Amino acid sequence: MRYIPNSPEERDEMLATVGLTDAKELFRSIPDDVKLSRSLNVTEPMAESEVIAAMEAMAAKNTGTSKPSFLGGGVYSHYSPTVVDHLIQRSEFFTSYTPYQPEISQGTLQYIFEFQTLVCQLTGMEVSNASMYDGSTAMAEAYLMAQRVTRRDKIVVAKSVHKEYREVAVTYAQHGDTEIVELDFDEATGRILDTSALDDKTAALVVQSPNFFGCIEDLESLAAAAHSVGALFVVVVTEAISFGSLKTPGACGADIVVGDGQSWGVPMSFGGPHLGLFATQEKYVRQMPGRLCGIAYDKNGNRGFVLTLSTREQHIRREKATSNICTNQGLIALAATIYMETMGKKGLQEVAEQNAQKAAYAKERIAELDGYSLPFSAPTFNEFVVRGPRAAVDVLGSVCDKGIIGGLALSKYYGGRENDFLVCVTETNSREQIDALVAAL
Amino acid sequence: MSIKKVTQHPTQNEGLIFDRSQTGRVGYRLPKLDVPETPNALPAELLRTDGLDGVPEVSEVDVIRHFTRISTWNYSIDLGMYPLGSCTMKYNSRLNEKMARIGGFAGLHPLAPETESQGALELMYRLQEDLAEITGLPGVSLQPAAGAQGEMTGVMLIRAFLDHRDGEASKDRRVMLIPDSAHGTNPASAALAGFTVKTIHSTPDGFTDMDHLRQLCNEGGVAGLMLTNPNTVGIFEKNIKEICEVIHAAGGLVYMDGANMNALVGVARPGDMGVDVIHLNLHKTFSTPHGGGGPGCGPCCCTAELAPYLPVPRIIADENNAGPMSYRLEYNVPTSIGRVKAFYGNFGMMIRALSYIYTHGDDGLKEATETAVLNARYVSKRLENTFDKPFESDCMHEAIFSHKNQSKRGVVTLDIAKRLIDYGFHPMTVYFPLVVEGAMLIEPTESVGRADLDAFCDAMIDIDREAQEDPELVINAPHSTRIGRLDEASAARKPVLRWKPDMESMSQMA
Helix, strand or coil: CCCCCCCHHHHHHHHHHCCCCCHHHHHCCCCHHHECCCCCCCCCCCCHHHHHHHHHHHHHCCHHHHCCECCCCCCCCCCCCHHHHHHHCCHHHHCCCCCCCHHHEHHHHHHHHHHHHHHHHHHCCCEECCCECCHHHHHHHHHHHHHHHHCCCEEEEECCCCHHHHHHHHHHHCCCCCEEEEECCCCCCCCCCCCCCCCCCEEEEEEECCCCCCECCCHHHHHHHHHHCCCEEEEEECCHHHHHCECCHHHHCCCEEEEECCCCCCCCHHHCCCCEEEEECHHHHHHCCCCCEEEEEECCCCEEEEECCHHHCHHHHHHHCCCCCCCCCHHHHHHHHHHHHHHHHHHHHHHHHHHHHHHHHHHHHHHCCCCCECCCCCCECCEEEEECCCCHHHHHHHHHHCCCECCEEHHHCCCCCCCEEEEECCCCCCHHHHHHHHHHC | CCCCCCCCCCCCCCCCHHHHCCCCCCCCCCCCCCCCCCCCCCCHHHECCCCCCCCCCCCHHHHHHHHHHHHCCECCCCCCCCCECCCCCCCCCHHHHHHHCCHHHHCCCCCCCHHHCHHHHHHHHHHHHHHHHHHCCCEEECCCCCHHHHHHHHHHHHHHHHHHHHHHHHHHCCEEEEECCCCCHHHHHHHHCCCEEEEECECCCCCECHHHHHHHHHCCCEEEEEEECCCCCCCCCCCHHHHHHHHHHCCCEEEEEHHHHHHCCCCECHHHHCCCEEECCCCCCCCCCCCCCCCCCCCEEECCCCHHHCCCCEEEEECCCCCCCEEEEECCCCCCCCCCCCCCCCHHHHHHHHHHHHHHHHHHHHHHHHHHHHHHHHHHHHHCCCCECCCCCCCCCCEEEECHHHHCCCCCHHHHHHHHHHCCCCCCEECCCCCCCCCEEECCCCCCCHHHHHHHHHHHHHHHHHHHHCHHHHHCCCCCCCCCCECHHHHHHCCCCCCCCCCCCHHHEC
């Protein structure tokens, strides 16, 4: 095995040092009746070239990657500058462990500190953690945190929040005291207008913006509604590029912002690994889940960084911890940090504007088509719902036959919306592609 | 050949990126907007008005230098031995990285039609089959994002099974037994599934206390047991079959924490021991990179009895007449505990893990296990006369010592760990498990050759000598790093968790 540094002779000498003659004897402490008496039924060892051939053969069956695509729905196709993937492949980053030994982990700790700062700047919040698994689990953790903060158990969540996110939160909350109430969206605007489900038992109002339909919510009104009953206002953002243009959730009154940072330079990779974002206000920091990195000094007064406030975490508090999470998305948070810094202040604004402009163009063209309409009137960012002349599955199927993945049929997510589909347009979609989609519809 | 003591590494100073920022610098270029501009595409009242104040403005060269410089402040597996017990820091192959970056994988949208994603589904199905074979447990979900989420999934499967089996009476069965030596995630995950925790004692020789286990089972209400095997002191629980039988007889189920699977792959299977459910850490046993703290991937493997409760969607392979298999996602499984993560899990990690299995094959997987155990045994042997070895039993893939011999002279585990840095090694896991005072848990993995193991052992023996001759040298370590021990207590009292414009710049930096 080429990854194992010892020669057979060295191995025999080491066995002799520990008083053994055969490697089998290493496992004497395992009773015979639980030992495997045969070889594993997996492949024989493969050469590097054989592994590559096998993997490429499978990858080639993912024909979806070779077609122009207008899929969004929580995962977005954006251009990632070359430096991002180059830098995250430095050994010192990708083959290091959690920075528990700060003296030899300052590289990791410093980028986490920069990541936390950038997330605060983009979301308009005061503190961010070092990241969570993904947007869906970050939202589930926000439910639990809101319950801890308010000592209330009712969560009011908009039905226009990504369905898979809501499902994950149900899984997390199913054995606790959480009561989940789902809030209908307004059929005309696509926004949340009716918040009458909020009451003095409500721990949090949870909305997504832009929501699953791409509609931008009126966050300020919703924040006021939540705060008027003493509930926290939780804003979910699945399209992190939108932060470059839109008024921040923090400025609109959010108490917790969760979301996914995949758009910040991270490959779609069939849904993971992505990047859970979790930001809140300073007064709630000790109720937060996940790792936090902070400034510390050595005895000579040199500034460095450490993981801090770990008394919230499972390795200290065990079953009383704020979360069972142990990892963060280290390397993915690094990719996002490099992306945000490379794009910088101007780039993050320009890419957001391009997304909004291209989507606006596509939206207008599609709405002009006979039989097609836009069911929701609220402003959108880079995604919008289209109502077609027949079942969306059929419309998209015939578009796919023409070599374009035209969007996401909503029937899988919402009953009674057979003709509706979600179209996402990013800076990676050329005008030519948009025009081809319009022609194919 | 030995690394011996390192001298100070010549690194560049580098402040925060915010210190480098200069108005007007750019590090990107986008193609020109190729559609006619729509006025007010976004209404003015929805726009942010702060101009992204504080976000840095730097060039591409700034970015490269910034991250390259700070990267040199990290230790990494590629630099040398990373003997963190229970973390399995083994070599991360470049081939696996390359495989995960194949365009047909990395560029695939998770909501693309199943007919357009057959390769990804096939890869996941094949990995599931291999993990089922390796663990001896046929039901597999790759969805959990990391070990702790795999644990949560595992105990939720137990909960769902019991609720289904016992109906209303299940509410009287809410006790999860967890050894005092367990990872902290175990009780935290059990709490999420609505269980209360009772702690099982260990015996003085490092095994689960069978009498205490029986006593706790007799107290009733036992839903299950969460056990790590080999346990967290690196010893195989020789009574594992009996342990499982006792729990099963009490009406509970056995969850195994798979953190230590690197001691077992190809040698013994949890399914054959009586375990009902296990999570694996692909970032440990199957070498997907730790990446400075993530992402992980924590598949859950279980018995056929528990499989109906696994998270949705499940991957189904359909046999086709004559043609190749086709794959689809099944969402409609009413018994399922539900979804634990959006989409299907950390797919990029699954590619790397399958690439690892393909490269090793049956023989290679077993050779890796044997080497990992031999390496730990070798360290255990070489250090047993210098450091206190709290347990007599043969260790598996990790060796445990305590600071008992050194602490008499005021040198404790943390000091020994920090002094190892000066010798060019990453410290071992310290103060875990809690059952050993001043624990030092050393897991070399199979990725270390004899020469490096000897250098490590020599360093440990040298440090012991220093502790006798010049304890201050050890107590004040490390001496070779760009920054000394940091005052973590003050950092937690007044936490500074982000940069702000009025913050001191790099003049105060190390």
